[in-house]
Amino acid sequence: MLGGKTPSEFMKLPIEERENILRGYLVTDDDVQIEEGDDFGLFNKEIATGSLLQQEYFMGEDEAGKxxxxxxxxxxxxxxxxSVRSHWLCEFICDTLADGKPIPIExxxxxxxxxxxxxDIYDMDDDMVDFMPEGEKEKSWVVRDLRQLLEFTNAEFIRIEVSGRGALDGSDPQTQEKIKEISGIVKTLIEQFGEKLTIRKLTQLxxxxxxxxxxxSWLMLE
Incomplete structure (x- = not known):
């Protein structure tokens, strides 16, 4: 991946050249699918080998490698x-590719x-809510998960995608229940991100x- 160069030799290249080479292994036009259990990059084969470039174990723990x-x-x-499922967002934002050392990436x-x-209704039972710190108590797992998006302070594009059966316009009871469940946190996210944040219903035909x-439009009615 480094063109036969050691990390030290590679780092002597001009920054523009280094970045172009790295992009070839790390960037894809498709959405990067973040899925639990995908330790081998099966969902993102185009850039799977690029994960080695993010690990000091392979690049070295000296200054050049880091x-x-x-x-x-x-x-x-x-x-x-x-693209990540809401319940896996917590794992995604704590990058463990760097040799198991968790590094926040928000x-x-x-x-x-x-x-x-x-x-899926991820409501917490009362016992679990009681164990949460004061000020962080949620009655819904998905609300807790979406709240983490507030930490993505440099994001230029955030989309919440509600997927499932029902009416295409989200007017069915099940989708309406989900909208009611998440409306509070989504409105908070809209206040922070404005037009950078969108929310839509996805239906598979x-x-x-x-x-x-x-x-x-449904959120504004809540």
């Missing part, structure tokens, strides 16, 4: 669009899609085609 890893991580997180990510399943419908 700088290479830093540049690789910045390109990967800043220049890709990530400030790096520019574009993210968070997928919420309309058919029998022929595999996906239909989208904007849900902001």
């Amino acid at each position: 700088q290479l890893v830093k540049e690789a991580r910045q390109i990967y997180y800043r220049e890709n669009t990530f 400030s790096l990510v520019q574009r993210i899609i968070v997928r919420v399943d309309v058919e 029998n022929d595999g085609q996906s239909i989208f419908h904007d849900l902001r």
Whole structure:
């Protein structure tokens, strides 16, 4: 990946040349699918090998290796669009690619899609709520998960995608219940991100085609 160069030799190249080489292994035009259990990059085969560039174990723990890893991580997180299920967002924002050392990535990510399943109700029971710190208590897992988006302070694009069956325009009872569940946190996110944040319903048709419908109008009714 480094053209036969050692990390030290690679870091002597001009920054523009280094970045262009790294992009070839770390950036894709498709959404990067973040899925639990995908340790081998099966959902993102085009850039799977690029994960090695983000690990000091492979690049080295000297100054050159650490700088290479830093540049690789910045390109990967800043220049890709990530798609992640809401319940896996917590794992995503704590990057463990760097040799198991968790490193928060919220400030790096520019574009993210968070997928919420309309058919799953992740309500917490009272015992679990009682164990949460004061001021952080939520009655819904998905609300807790979406609240983490407030930390993506440099994001230029955030989309919440509510997927599932029901009316295409989100008027069915199940989608309406989900909208009611998340309306508070979504309004807070809109206050922070404005037009950078969108929310829409995704419905998969029998022929595999996906239909989208904007849900902001429903939120304003809550």
